[in-house]
Amino acid sequence: MSKSLQAIRGMNDILPEQTPLWRHFEGTVARLLDNYGYKQIRMPIVEFTELFKRSIGEVTDIVEKEMYTFDDRNGDSLTLRPEGTAACVRAVLEHGITGGGQVQKLWYVGPMFRHERPQKGRYRQFHQIGLEVFNLEGPDIDAELIVLTWRLWGELGIRDAVKLELNSLGTSESRGRYREALVAFLSEHLDKLDEDSQRRLKTNPLRVLDTKNADTQAILADAPKMADYLDDESRLHFEGLKARLDAVGIPYVINPKLVRGLDYYSKTVFEWVTDKLGAQGTVCAGGRYDGLVEQMGGKPTPGVGFAMGIERLVLMLETLEQIPEEISRxxxxxxxxxxxxxxxxxxxxxxxxxxxxxxxxxxxxxxxxxxxxxxxxxxxxxxxxxxxxxxxxxxxxxxxxxxxxxxxxxxxxxxxxxxxxxxxxxxxx
CATH class of the missing domain: 3.40.50.800 (Anticodon-binding domain)
Incomplete structure (x- = not known):
């Protein structure tokens, strides 16, 4: 008897009874972004593999273990996009729309692909809405991204269920000095680190900071602090961001272990987290990546952005029963x-x-x-x-x-x- 056809594990159908809430969420976001002056861009879901190796980092978990990569009939190595920022940067470079210092405020929506262990709120095909801003280097645009999401949570009725965490990674130079100090400290405790952290210590040591292993976290309590290695420029930038959030009245928590999982971040990083979804607590995250455009072959161009997971936010709306009556009708x-x-x-x-x-x-x-x-x-x-x-x-x-x-x-x-x-x-x- 032949095996019945079914969807690939971790890649789910979104059924007719589910799509109204998705459309409500996506429509709310699109309207809000229109009001803030953002323009939509649409990129292919398949890119040359080299794009993600150069942008995300060859020794990140995403590139090493999670990407869907294959050779096409021409022998080119292609990858289903695991995230949107690299593809957006490629697009603005290819079409020259950030040249001459042109400010671009862009957003996109669509599926991303990572070969992870599927669980509630984490899938192999998942959907994101992302924002990317180019050629604005001050903390005011960092603040706008956070203020915009704060307004979105209010419109969706979930503001009380999310918390903002902030950190600054500094410039690549200051982050390099911090990395050296962190590696020296952790090397003294190498035999007490969990296996994954030992591997990361050699490849991407900052990722040790967000380990979930309790024993390693206990060791990290005495580790050097990123804030002590910040350069003056990054420190002023971070203070400017916090001042603007204070002016608007958005509460936040400084998380010195927040580093994000991608190599291209610098200065501001942030996450919106919740305790309503179990282990999958991050619903929106991003930060500044001032060196990425140059790293990918363009001229020095400030950049900042974020991405939010649609599956997790739709799940939050269902969990908190924030579904408008007209959605169900x-x-x-x-x-x-x-x-x-x-x-x-x-x-x-x-x-x-x-x-x-x-x-x-x-x-x-x-x-x-x-x-x-x-x-x-x-x-x-x-x-x-x-x-x-x-x-x-x-x-x-x-x-x-x-x-x-x-x-x-x-x-x-x-x-x-x-x-x-x-x-x-x-x-x-």
């Missing part, structure tokens, strides 16, 4: 028509109503059926009201109007008055 009005003449008239009437009420969610019954069966479908659709069109209504050029979700008697509405009546009822409903 996909139909406002359901039109039932009985007989071919009524079906023809109903189709024309529905289109006239849609012309007048373009935002009305009006579903016309398809597949004919008895009075009982059509009303059953109307009720199952979740509609607030049913419209009824049969021989009697046709003769009087009216439509029956019946509430489905509350009290109220059925009434007859003239065809030319239907749109105005629906507009009043849907607003009140």
């Amino acid at each position: 996909q139909v406002d009005v359901y039109l039932c028509a009985f007989g071919e003449a009524a079906e023809l008239a109903g189709l024309a009437l529905a289109e006239r109503v849609r012309d007048q009420l373009p935002n009305l969610r009006l579903q016309v019954n398809a597949g004919a059926g008895s009075f009982k069966s059509q009303f059953k479908k109307a009720d199952k659709s979740g509609a607030l009201y049913a419209l009824i069109l049969g021989d009697d209504e046709m003769a009087r050029q009216v439509v029956g109007f019946k509430p489905l979700r509350g009290q109220g008697e059925q009434q007859s509405i003239a065809w030319d008055a239907l749109a105005a009546h629906l507009a009043t009822c849907i607003v009140q409903g």
Whole structure:
């Protein structure tokens, strides 16, 4: 017996009953970004592997263990994008849209791919919304990214469930000095470090700071602190960021162990975390990467950005029951028509109503059926009201109007008055 076809492990279908909440989330973000002056960019999901090796870092966990990489028919090594920043930088360089110091405030949305162990809130195909800003080097734009997300949490009703963590990694030079001090300290405790931290000590020592191993964390309590190695420029930048967050009234926590998992970060790094999703606590993260554009072949260009995980934030909305009532209702009005003449008239009437009420969610019954069966479908659709069109209504050029979700008697509405009546009822409903 042949094996039944199914999705690849960690790559999930998003079913019709789930997509309304996704659309609500994505629409809320898109509207907010429009209001803040960000423009959307769309990049391919497949890039040359070299792009991620040069940007993310060859000794990061992502490049070493998690990327989906393959050779195409031309022998080129290609990779499904594991994150969006590198691809966005490649795009702005290729098309020259940051040349001459042009400020670009960009955002994107789409799937990313990492070969991780699937678990709730962590998948092999996952979706992100990302923002990238180029050619602005001050703490004001860092603050704007954080303020923008703070406003988003408020609009979604989850502000009380997230916490902002901040750190500064300094410049590459100051980070290099800190790395040397950290390696010297950890080398003295090498035999007490967990196996993963021992490996990271040789390849990417800053990543030891965010280990989940309790014994290693105990050792790190006495480790050198990044703040003690910051250069004056990075320190002033960080103070400027904190001053702006204080001015807006956004609470935050300084986390000296926050380093992020990508090599390209410098100065500001931040994460929005929650305790509502178990182990997968980070819902949005990012920071500054002033050296990345130059590292990828461009001229020195300041950059800062973040990415948020859609799966985790949708899960948060469900967990906290922050789902607007209209999201669970996909139909406002359901039109039932009985007989071919009524079906023809109903189709024309529905289109006239849609012309007048373009935002009305009006579903016309398809597949004919008895009075009982059509009303059953109307009720199952979740509609607030049913419209009824049969021989009697046709003769009087009216439509029956019946509430489905509350009290109220059925009434007859003239065809030319239907749109105005629906507009009043849907607003009140």
